[in-house]
Amino acid sequence: MKKFTKDMKKDWTIIAPNMSPTHFAIMSKIFTNHGYKVMILENSGPEIIQLGLKYVHNDMCYPCLLVIGQMIDAIEKGLVDRNKCAVAISQTGGGCRASNYYFLLVKAMERAGMGDIPVISLNLSGMNSHPGFKITSMMVIQAAAAVVYGDIIMVMANQTRPYEINKGDTDKMVDKWVSILAECFKKNRGYFWKNLKINFNKIADDFASIPQKRVPKVKVGVVGEIYMKFSKLGNSNLEGLLRDEDCEVMIPPMMGFAMYCFNNQIMDRKYYGGRFFHSLLSKYFVLPYFEKIETWSREAIAKHPEYTVPGSFKELKEYGDKFINEGCKMGEGWLLTAEMVELINKGYENIVCTQPFGCLPNHIVGKGMIRPLKEAYPDSNIVPIDYDPSATKVNQENRIKLMLSVARENLEKKENA
Ligand code: SF4
Structure with missing residues (x-):
């Protein structure tokens, strides 16, 4: 399989499936800041699942068929330069089939005549690495911030939109904050302690200030x-x-899932003979840090009693x-x-x-x-x-x-x- 090299980093576009538009719009800026060109896919339509079924075994789980179908569809439709692109997919390394999506994507790309396109695995364990792509600890810290920003915007928006007096106010506020955060991230700001707390409060206050009629x-x-x-x-x-x-x-919130994944390292150690170092790292470093930022975001929402935290x-x-x-x-x-x-x-x-x-x-x-x-x-x-x-x-x-x-x-x- 073709490797994603250091020379490709600047000009080649990495395409990735879109899970949540708000979260992923913010998160993609982290990769941009680290020198990658990333495109989060928006293409949709019935042809996506048909492509998934064509190139992946039909017994595979539905999300797998969709994400692989979406990437092949984007390349076939020319949404990205076929000769200068790579595809990326997460690889959890856990027990369920999410660990196999990477291999299924590699196989599907070959079957679709796209075997020359590098397939990048997004994981923290260094599996199936490429010389030109690396997830650093800084990127993980920044991604955690992006997830919590996405969460607070989503939670506030979902509890404001049904009650807004002027239709569209909430969506405008979502767009406003996604672009503010994108700008912040471009300048390498907004990821750390003080900034996070300040921004969470501003986001919550902004959404709560939208004129609403609560019925x-x-x-x-x-x-x-x-x-x-x-x-x-x-x-x-x-x-x-x-x-x-x-x-x-x-x-x-998506942060709950991220914390669950790290908590699983502790469970792996406790029940299934997992690695001691991984469980220590999760227990004493990652989870306490995530808990801290989760608390700040919850405190910001709690200042507005009409919202559920x-x-x-x-x-x-x-x-x-x-x-x-x-x-x-x-x-x-x-x-x-x-x-x-x-x-x-x-x-x-x-x-x-x-x-x-x-x-x-x-x-x-x-x-x-x-x-x-x-x-x-x-x-x-x-x-x-x-x-x-x-x-x-x-x-x-x-x-x-x-x-x-x-x-x-x-x-x-x-x-x-
Ligand atoms: S949880 Fe695992 S088995 Fe279920 S859909 Fe996701 S990847 Fe597939």
């Missing part, structure tokens, strides 16, 4: 496999559908502990269950659980946990939605709308009471 609305939480939960392409624009149905949406990682662990062991760490593992418990406790008892085709882990920790949750929280109204190449959008929407009709009845009853 009771159906509140819906979205959980599921990480790509399906955030990606419009993956979940057929679920957030848009819920907005059109006049709901307030809560998507648990997402639970901290510590709280999530406590919620999850009542139902599932922390050793359950394939896919989203115990975190998915914990997020559902947290949402129910915070008043988002209507939940859409996004389930991709071919994903055994999330069928266990998501769909499989609905029954015990329903027993513990009889008012919860959780609907698992399957996403696969043959599922029709109409079918998915009908199931969601059925859940929403129950939610509306419940809201009415609450108001009458």
Whole structure:
């Protein structure tokens, strides 16, 4: 396979799938600052899944078919110079199939006649390295900041948009902050202690200052496999559908997932013979640092009592502990269950659980946990939605709308009471 060399760094474009537009727009600037030319893909359409199915085995999980299909589609359509591009995909190194996406992409590129394009693996363990690409510890620190910025913008926007008096104010505010942060990152600012705290407060204050009329609305939480939960392409624009149905949406922050991944190093050591050094690093350095910035962002939101503050990682662990062991760490593992418990406790008892085709882990920790949750929280109204190449959008929407009709009845009853 062709390597991504140091000479390519300046002129070649690295293309990567888009999971969450806000988070990834901010995050891509980090790579730009470190000298890479990055393009986060926006292409969509039914041809993407067809390309995924053509070049990847159809038994593979749905997100895999989508991300690989999207990259091949972008190259075929000429969205990027075919002779000067590389593709990048994350490689977790964990037990679920996300670790194999890299190899599947390499194979799919060869089958599509694109075997000469370098395939970069985004991982922290130095697997499948290229001489011209390296994720440094500084990039990890900066990425953590970008994730929390993305989270606070997403959380504030989702709780402002349904109540805004002037339509479009919230979206303008999102754009404003994405470009402010992009500028900050360009100047290598905004990543560290003081800047982070100041910016979190400014972001929260700005969104809260948008003129709003707060009336009771159906509140819906979205959980599921990480790509399906955030990606419009993956979940057929679920957030848009819920907005059109006049709901307030809560998507648990991405930082929770990042912390879960590092917490898994501790669990690996505890239960599965994982490396001592990795568990120490996560326990005494990475997690405490992430907790610190998570706290600042939560404190900034808490200054505005009309907004719901997402639970901290510590709280999530406590919620999850009542139902599932922390050793359950394939896919989203115990975190998915914990997020559902947290949402129910915070008043988002209507939940859409996004389930991709071919994903055994999330069928266990998501769909499989609905029954015990329903027993513990009889008012919860959780609907698992399957996403696969043959599922029709109409079918998915009908199931969601059925859940929403129950939610509306419940809201009415609450108001009458
Ligand atoms: S969590 Fe599920 S969908 Fe995601 S990579 Fe693992 S098996 Fe596939």
